Amino acid sequence: MKNWRGLIIPGLLAVALLATAAWGYGEYRARQHLQNRAESQYQKDALELSWHVDNISGQLAQVMVASSQEKNVIGLATLWREAFAAQSSIGGLPLAFIPLSKTEKFLSDVGEAAYGLLERAIQNAEGLTAKDKEVIAQLYDRSKTLKNDLSKLSAQVLHKNLSWTEVETAAVAQNKKLQDNTILDGFELMEKKMEEYPELNLSRDFDPIKPDTRVVREDKKIDAEQAKKAAREWWYSPGDQHEVKVVYQGVGDIPEYGLEIVPSPGEGEPVYLSVSKLDGTVLWAVKPRTIGPTGIDVSEAERRALGFLEKRGFKDVIAVKVEQEDDSAVYTFVPRQGEVLLYPDQLKVMVALDNGEINGFEGATHYMFHRERTLPAPVLSEKDLQKLISPNLRIELVRPALISNSRGREVLTWEVRGSYEDDKFAIFYNAQTGSEEEITRITPPPRFVFSAAG
Amino acid sequence: MMHKSKACLLIGLVLIFLFVGGVLLDTFNLSKTARGEKGAVSSNDVWVLSKIITGEARGEPFIGQVAVGAVVVNRVKNPNFPNSVYGVVFEPGAFTAVSDGQYYRPPTSSAIKAARAAINGWDPSGGALYYWNPATATSRWIWTRKIITRIGKHLFGR
Numbered sequence: 001m002k003n004w005r006g007l008i009i010p011g012l013l014a015v016a017l018l019a020t021a022a023w024g025y026g027e028y029r030a031r032q033h034l035q036n037r038a039e040s041q042y043q044k045d046a047l048e049l050s051w052h053v054d055n056i057s058g059q060l061a062q063v064m065v066a067s068s069q070e071k072n073v074i075g076l077a078t079l080w081r082e083a084f085a086a087q088s089s090i091g092g093l094p095l096a097f098i099p100l101s102k103t104e105k106f107l108s109d110v111g112e113a114a115y116g117l118l119e120r121a122i123q124n125a126e127g128l129t130a131k132d133k134e135v136i137a138q139l140y141d142r143s144k145t146l147k148n149d150l151s152k153l154s155a156q157v158l159h160k161n162l163s164w165t166e167v168e169t170a171a172v173a174q175n176k177k178l179q180d181n182t183i184l185d186g187f188e189l190m191e192k193k194m195e196e197y198p199e200l201n202l203s204r205d206f207d208p209i210k211p212d213t214r215v216v217r218e219d220k221k222i223d224a225e226q227a228k229k230a231a232r233e234w235w236y237s238p239g240d241q242h243e244v245k246v247v248y249q250g251v252g253d254i255p256e257y258g259l260e261i262v263p264s265p266g267e268g269e270p271v272y273l274s275v276s277k278l279d280g281t282v283l284w285a286v287k288p289r290t291i292g293p294t295g296i297d298v299s300e301a302e303r304r305a306l307g308f309l310e311k312r313g314f315k316d317v318i319a320v321k322v323e324q325e326d327d328s329a330v331y332t333f334v335p336r337q338g339e340v341l342l343y344p345d346q347l348k349v350m351v352a353l354d355n356g357e358i359n360g361f362e363g364a365t366h367y368m369f370h371r372e373r374t375l376p377a378p379v380l381s382e383k384d385l386q387k388l389i390s391p392n393l394r395i396e397l398v399r400p401a402l403i404s405n406s407r408g409r410e411v412l413t414w415e416v417r418g419s420y421e422d423d424k425f426a427i428f429y430n431a432q433t434g435s436e437e438e439i440t441r442i443t444p445p446p447r448f449v450f451s452a453a454g
Numbered sequence: 455m456m457h458k459s460k461a462c463l464l465i466g467l468v469l470i471f472l473f474v475g476g477v478l479l480d481t482f483n484l485s486k487t488a489r490g491e492k493g494a495v496s497s498n499d500v501w502v503l504s505k506i507i508t509g510e511a512r513g514e515p516f517i518g519q520v521a522v523g524a525v526v527v528n529r530v531k532n533p534n535f536p537n538s539v540y541g542v543v544f545e546p547g548a549f550t551a552v553s554d555g556q557y558y559r560p561p562t563s564s565a566i567k568a569a570r571a572a573i574n575g576w577d578p579s580g581g582a583l584y585y586w587n588p589a590t591a592t593s594r595w596i597w598t599r600k601i602i603t604r605i606g607k608h609l610f611g612r
């Protein structure tokens with residue numbers, strides 16, 4: 001052929017085009033496969049949600065009609081498990097776009113009520129009281145609505161072949177209102193119906209307490225300059241002259257100033273603090289330093305932490321927990337009232353293990369909860385306590401402690417620390433009734449190494 | 455005539471080279487190598503938290519990163535949200551960093567420090583459950599949240 005040279009370029013381009021088409025088709029197939037995987041995952045979660053809510057409804061009815069203590073206990077335990085499972089399933093659906101707070105609150109209420117009643121049903125042979133049954137009845141009412149709506153929706157999804165991945169795409173598109181999306185509309189409607197129910201008044205036993213900080217602390221309302229002075233004098237010492245900037249102001253649990261102490265040359269990173277607007281107390285502080293190779297041990301670090309706290313007016317505090325990572329250790333300290341350790345009033349200090357410098361202080365919890373309390377005398381003596389402790393526990397220490405129990409109520413207890421084989425425990429026995437309030441496992445969790453990018 | 459065809463050949467070769475290069479990059483993930491310092495964490499939670507902080511708040515001031523971590527921790531404690539760090543982070547659609555893959559990049563060392571502080575209870579967000587960038591937020595619903603504070607380019611609210 002005379003002009004074969006002229007065919008090279010078109011030839012090459014044609015090959016390139018075919019190659020691109022082949023690659024594009026391969027990508028399309030891969031995407032379809034992934035979409036199917038995602039869709040099946042969502043379908044599974046949606047159907048499981050429907051199934052769990054169904055079980056919750058039926059179980060609530062069962063608890064209403066059961067008259068023996070053992071059936072009550074089993075029923076409540078099942079209820080608690082199903083509520084947890086339902087929360088898991090709903091968490092797996094692409095519904096972050098629709099606020100489902102009432103629905104999710106309902107599921108969590110079922111779990112909370114079931115657990116609280118379970119504790120009571122085990123302790124009292126009479127089982128549930130009339131008031132308890134009232135709570136169950138109210139939950140049952142709501143569960144019926146939820147169950148009906150969800151089963152209707154599930155049926156539609158199955159019969160009309162609706163797609164969850166379409167819902168997800170709608171969520172990503174955010175403001176674009178997806179026309180006639182049955183699934184989204186179905187959930188929105190369900191949430192609206194749940195909103196129409198009055199706020200469920202779970203008996204006061206179930207509400208965690210959170211004291212009004214203004215009752216615990218004064219409300220002097222300090223200004224920014226006073227806050228800056230409080231911050232620099234607290235971190236360094238009275239008369240300190242470091243420059244301080246206000247980074248933000250917050251109106252959360254405690255109205256606060258977010259401050260930054262500008263470091264002098266050679267001092268490294270700035271120190272960030274939060275100061276309460278109510279009375280100028282420093283709530284927390286952080287100095288994000290890059291830490292060098294380990295130079296001090298854990299007990300020396302604890303001494304540094306104690307020294308830091310003592311200098312700032314936290315006297316007579318006991319270390320109750322230490323979490324150690326490679327380059328720093330976080331100590332949890334609690335104050336004492338007499339002999340009793342006050343766990344709700346805890347403080348945390350982060351110590352760098354290269355030179356013992358304090359890199360963090362967390363005192364917001366202490367600020368909110370610490371006050372002079374009237375503590376009852378324990379009814380259970382230490383001798384009687386020994387009879388309650390399991391023989392499987394190798395006891396290390398026993399001491400009185402005030403804790404916040406799973407219901408959020410402050411309870412006076414005997415703290416027993418011990419171990420079973422490789423696992424360490426702190427067990428808290430109610431000092432009035434002898435019941436086991438809390439068992440906490442304090443074995444450090446497994447660690448692994450990973451890499452960070454610069 | 456000769457110059458024109460030479461130029462076409464050159465362009466064609468460049469295009470093919472680019473195409474092939476793109477496919478290779480894609481296949482072997484050559485653009486995603488991680489290098490940097492080593493560190494040990496005591497649990498998966500800090501790891502997951504540091505990755506979400508990197509994805510969502512890279513370039514934010516340190517306190518802003520701690521605040522983002524604290525929002526995740528606050529959600530774990532709140533009954534309306536899943537009960538674990540990974541449950542909160544992987545809730546579909548909850549974090550754009552997860553949806554668009556930013557999450558899967560290695561975390562920065564600043565994010566790791568921030569994650570440790572947040573997991574240990576430091577909370578500059580004042581108890582917030584939501585955060586958003588007022589300049590880019592398109593959801594109207596997020597503006598119904600009560601604003602607690604603003605750090606860097608994020609508003610924090612409940």
